[in-house]
Amino acid sequence: MSRVRSAFAAAGIAEPALDARILLLDASAIDATELAIRPERPVGEAGAERILAHARRRLAGEPVWRILGEREFWGLTFWLSPDTLVPRPDSETAVEAALRALPRRDAPARVLDLGTGTGCLLVAVLHERPEAFGIGLDRSPGAAMTARRNAVRNGVGDRAALIVGDWAGALSGRFDLVISNPPYIPAPDLAGLAREVREHDPRAALDGGADGLDAYRAILADAPRLLAPGGALVLEIGIGQADDVGALAFARGLRLDETRADLGGIPRALTFR
Incomplete structure (x- = not known):
């Protein structure tokens, strides 16, 4: 060695x-x-x-977890594919926020994960809330297929539906929890990312548009009609985006319920109602 x-x-x-x-x-x-x-x-x-x-x-320059083809997240193991990001420990902050939004382990709940990727957020939540049913949506067929495999691998396949779509435009119905880790890197910053990210992560899962906020605008536009009464929206955010995302949510009639920081003390997950 x-x-x-x-x-x-x-x-x-x-x-x-x-x-x-x-x-x-x-x-x-x-x-x-x-x-x-x-x-x-x-x-x-x-x-x-x-x-x-x-x-x-x-x-x-290939990252370790790409070489192994899988990574642990929330104590579960997830297969990777070229269509998905590698789950990061920071994203467990969003899972923590989601579970706080669904405090009763034994209560039925409808969960929607937008931009599901490997399915790590959805699968982690369903693993902790055994009476919940979830939908994971991704615009990449390859990502949706990977998420489906991961749901089955981690024992929640019978409570998870994986579909292909462009955010929530084609969805109807109401959800008790909507969660997302959307692309949030400003397009001009992509070239400066670490080689492991720049050359091996799917660009579509990174590129948040000119200011990094395009995906948040799309999600927040649909959030009021997707949330059930008392429902919660949990968004993972990039460094320094809390105020901007909060302002976009306020403009859509949502109120900030909680801000959770990751292990580095950086605001990482916002909960809106």
């Missing part, structure tokens, strides 16, 4: 030791406990080839 770690460090990878460890565990098909107990355990020729293949992909 030391050689891989050194190569990653020399290439300027931000967390060379962590990345090397994760890729080594996957390539050698062992867990962290076994590695700690038997660090000298030989990986064999096939394992060594897999480690080298993983290392080459990482040195070429």
Whole structure:
């Protein structure tokens, strides 16, 4: 592992030791406990080839989780695809806000996830609220298919419908919770994103338009007709967007109910009613 770690460090990878460890565990098909107990355990020729293949992909700029093809989120495991973002720990803040908006674990609820991607937000909420039913919508057929697989993988497939559409324009009915982590990067900023994001995440899931707010405008335009009486809208936001998104929501007759910060203390999820 030391050689891989050194190569990653020399290439300027931000967390060379962590990345090397994760890729080594996957390539050698062992867990962290076994590695700690038997660090000298030989990986064999096939394992060594897999480690080298993983290392080459990482040195070429591919993120660790893309190489593995899956990532844990909210204690659940989600498959990735070229059509989806990699779930990030910061997005668990939106799940926390959603669960506060649906405080009763045993109560029926209708949930809508706009721009579902891997389905991580929807699946996490349904996992914690076993009487809820949810719809995940994404404009990418590939993302909707990935989300469907993840719903089944995590035991909520019978309570989740995944559909393809452009935001909520074609939907009717009312929901107790609408949740979304929409594209929010201003288009002029995309070129300055980290290589791992710029070259491997789908642009459509990043590009929020000229000011980063296009998706919020679309979602908030439909929110009043989509929310059931007492329903909540939870939006994940980018750094510095709280005031702008709040103003857009106020203009649509919504009031800010809660602002939740991520582990870094940055406002990350807004709840409106």
